[in-house]
Amino acid sequence: MKVLVKAPAKINLSLDVLHKRPDGYHEVKMVMTTIDLADRIELIPRSDDAIQIISQNRFVPDDDRNLAYQAAKVLKDTFGIKQGVAISITKNIPVAAGLAGGSSDAAATLRGLNKLWRLGLTLDELAELGAQIGSDVPFCVYGGTAVATGRGEKIMPIASPPPCWVILAKPSIGVSTAEVYRNLKLDEIRHPDVDGMVEAIESQDYAAICKLVGNVLEEVTLKMHPEVAHIKEQMKRFGADAALMSGSGPTVFGLVQHDSRLQRIYNGLRGFCDQVFAVRILGEQHSLD
Numbered sequence: 001m002k003v004l005v006k007a008p009a010k011i012n013l014s015l016d017v018l019h020k021r022p023d024g025y026h027e028v029k030m031v032m033t034t035i036d037l038a039d040r041i042e043l044i045p046r047s048d049d050a051i052q053i054i055s056q057n058r059f060v061p062d063d064d065r066n067l068a069y070q071a072a073k074v075l076k077d078t079f080g081i082k083q084g085v086a087i088s089i090t091k092n093i094p095v096a097a098g099l100a101g102g103s104s105d106a107a108a109t110l111r112g113l114n115k116l117w118r119l120g121l122t123l124d125e126l127a128e129l130g131a132q133i134g135s136d137v138p139f140c141v142y143g144g145t146a147v148a149t150g151r152g153e154k155i156m157p158i159a160s161p162p163p164c165w166v167i168l169a170k171p172s173i174g175v176s177t178a179e180v181y182r183n184l185k186l187d188e189i190r191h192p193d194v195d196g197m198v199e200a201i202e203s204q205d206y207a208a209i210c211k212l213v214g215n216v217l218e219e220v221t222l223k224m225h226p227e228v229a230h231i232k233e234q235m236k237r238f239g240a241d242a243a244l245m246s247g248s249g250p251t252v253f254g255l256v257q258h259d260s261r262l263q264r265i266y267n268g269l270r271g272f273c274d275q276v277f278a279v280r281i282l283g284e285q286h287s288l289d
């Protein structure tokens, strides 16, 4: 039996950092949502007990540095699984982009192996195991829209935003999440209104959502890479209702509701940015079948 799983990207509609913790991580409060830009994970049983990563993308590690490999390892070790697995990853999410591509591959691998190895774990149990791999993995286990707190691993599901287009533009640079957090000046932060964002989403108020988008990591990455600021300005100039950097960047996303304006923004950005996508928000949480 072979198992196919979709691994969608996420964007952060609001991202606040509260303080630095004694364990070196930052305490965050953020609103995340999954979008219809996804990697495809294929899980194929092996006759030996090895974990093998198959990927055509030269930026994706094919050894134990791969987060999908780490997901399989956590399940094998925790439940004493003897069977090996080949994990084939078809990458559509840009790498090191602030879209949680690796984390989502790990989360999809957890969901898929739960089925392949008939482990019978709940999403809560998979999310708890996922937290060992990375802070974004628990959210990616559930998908949908949620408030994430702690170092990002405490997930509270909320309603999904009203239908709109998400335009993503990624400049040809990769960003290290650790470096962005390291360069964050905690005493200079202008905190976004995360609770206001949650209310705006719950009341399906698109205009308020657009007004309230905010990400405290944006300023850090913008300083390191001025081209990100340029993309953000262009996104707004071409008519996006809101524009914001996702996660630690460098991808900038724009929100727009009208199809007519979508084409103009998409074409405008394609003029100077190689990787541009127009996708929808994915409302539903993942199911276990």
Ligand SMILES: C[C@](O)(CO)[C@H](O)COP(=O)(O)OP(=O)(O)OC[C@H]1O[C@@H](n2ccc(N)nc2=O)[C@H](O)[C@@H]1O
Residues within 6 Å of the ligand: 012, 015, 024, 025, 026, 027, 028, 030, 098, 100, 103, 133, 134, 135, 136, 137, 150, 151, 152, 177, 178, 181, 247, 248
């Ligand atoms: C920027 C976001 O993507 C927003 O969703 C996440 O906060 C980062 O999630 P992630 O990439 O899964 O992060 P991890 O792999 O757990 O951590 C990478 C590095 O980022 C820093 N890090 C991450 C999360 C957090 N709450 N505080 C941190 O300071 C740490 O230096 C850590 O070593």
Ligand SMILES: Nc1ncnc2c1ncn2[C@@H]1O[C@H](COP(=O)(O)OP(=O)(O)OP(=O)(O)O)[C@@H](O)[C@H]1O
Residues within 6 Å of the ligand: 059, 060, 061, 065, 066, 067, 068, 089, 094, 095, 096, 097, 098, 099, 100, 101, 102, 103, 105, 106, 136, 175, 177, 247, 248, 249
């Ligand atoms: N399955 C994977 N896909 C992509 N990159 C991976 C994967 N596993 C490990 N990596 C490593 O992780 C690094 C970060 O990649 P990823 O695409 O997950 O970043 P990101 O989107 O910025 O993540 P986040 O938004 O969670 O901070 C890459 O440079 C790569 O070396």
